[in-house]
Amino acid sequence: MKTMNVNNQARVLNRRLTAVSIMLAASITANAAMAVSVATMNKVVLVPSLSDSVEISAHGGVDRDYLERLARDATYLFLNRTPESARYFERNLERITEPETYQEIKAALILDRQERQNTRTSQTFYPNDFFVDPSKLYVEVVGELETSNGTRIVETKRATYGLTFNKRGSMLRLASFVPVEKDQAQGTRAPVSNKDEQL
Template identity: 35%
Template sequence: MDHSYGLAQSQRVLKQRNMLGITALTLAGLLVLLLIFGFTRDREIVLQPVLRSPLTVSSSGVSEEYLEMVTRDTALIALNRSPENLNYWMETILEIAAPEAHGALKRDLMKVIKEQGNSSISQYFTIGAIRVDPDTLTSEVSGTLHTVVGSKAVTAEHKRFRFTWKYSGLSLQLIGFGMISKVEGQKQGEEA
């Protein structure tokens, strides 16, 4: 009798173990499917900007409206500076920069800080137009670059700047920016 009772008990434990194994395999399979679905599915975040209408950012690419707004904000940060805000100016630009671009950007920004740091020269930029290309992740900003020495406006010149971007996941990051020369603009069939 003890032998049959022990056999029945071990069969019951064996059935429980098998059911637990099947349940664990099923859950593991579901987890793998959820991970595959989560990584291959386009992700979207709805942003509420102050201007126009809500924007959607998707892992499948950058919308023209989003690239324009980020370009506008970045241009205002990058092209407006004074000796009093140079450290904040550099830190802010580096925060939106792609990690692989930090070294080159910081080197160039440090040159500006060294040149402008002990002076009374400030500059501000008034945007006239923005052109963006989400396919190549580039944008161009044109407008008037004003230079001020002390409290006296010295120059006001029409300039164009190009910004290059990297889009990874849901993050748009700055790779570089610079002024477009008149010769370069004419090569592209545009008036300088």
């Protein structure tokens, strides 16, 4: 009788060990598959102003449209300023700028804010052309820069700005934002594509 009980218990224990082993193997396999998919996964960035979704991976390149829109937003942040909105832009600057260049750029913006408060002028930028080089994480934006005092336009000039970004994992941060002389602009030296020739 005892032998039958011991045999039954051994069979029950054997079944339980087999079930636990199968569940453990399935768990290990599932975790390994999840780790591989996470390591190779692309992030899909949904931006309301983009007509399509874009992908950024930690190891791959940067989508051309995403880089252009990021440059557009940074340009808006830097070049559309009034004495009243300057502090808002300075606070948001830290979110998109490389820590190494943040203090230098912020100092320039503080000087600009003080000048705007003294002269009571506002600045508006109207972009009309972008040159995007995703391989170098570089964008040039060309447009009209307008300075006004109240409702009176003080100055309007055509201006080009170069933006350089750094990629850290799947995040882009602004490394530099500088005016570019017309003869130094990379966009004017870029070859014309067939698409551009047809327009």
